[in-house]
Amino acid sequence: MTGPGRERLSLDPALTRRGAVDGAWWPATYDAGAELPALIAAIDQHLQLRVLRVGLHVDIWHNIPHRIAAPGRYVKVGWFRTIDPHVVNLITRGTEHLNLLIIPPGTAPAAATNALGLATRCRRRTRAGDILTAANHNGASGVTAEQEQSLAAWDNEGGRAPQAAPGEPTS
Known part of the structure; x- marks a missing residue:
């Protein structure tokens, strides 16, 4: 799935379920009826799995259909207020579920590329929103290995700022 010269979908190649998300998706709009068919087709093709259901946050998306036609089936679409607004949940045959980070459609290309990676x-337990924040903050320069490690260590229950070592200046 690609946009004009840019990648719009990234997936953890191992799908090890070690993180809060299994990849990222950068839709062109928040129109679910227009965007979901291409995502479903890409997941079907890329993973050789069939998407059976999709879950979205109702307050983020518009034009949310009850189901979407896909080759040989209809994919049910559910909308919720309890799902993370930065995530789309896909249930596939053979896999429990996939959670993809949603990169907002208006995101600058450099920040979107960072978030995809x-x-x-x-x-x-890195939260989807924390990934977006890090990608936007470092959109042009990239995220350093140290920043990535710090992000990965962020506590999921409210977070905590990294503590400076004794004798180091605090920012």
């Missing part, structure tokens, strides 16, 4: 590398 970070979403496949951040492990543990």
Whole structure:
């Protein structure tokens, strides 16, 4: 799935389920009826799995259909207020589920490229919103290995700032 010269989907190649997300998706709009068919087709093709259901946050998306036609089936679409607004949930045959970070459609290309990469590398309990924040903050320069490690260590229950070592200046 590609846009005008830019990648719009990234997936953790191992799908090890070690992170909060299994990849990222950069839709062109928040029109679910227009965007979801291409995402479903890309996941079907890329993973050789069939998407059976999609879950979205109702307050983020518009034009959300009840189901979407896909080759040989209809994919049910559910909308919720309890799902992370930065995530689309895909249930596939053979896999419990996939959570993809949603990169907002208006995101600058450099930040979107960063987020596409970070979403496949951040492990543990890093929240989707934290990945977007890091990608936007470092959109032009890239995220350093130290920043990525700090992001991966961010506590999921409210976070905590890294502590300076004794004798180091605080920012």
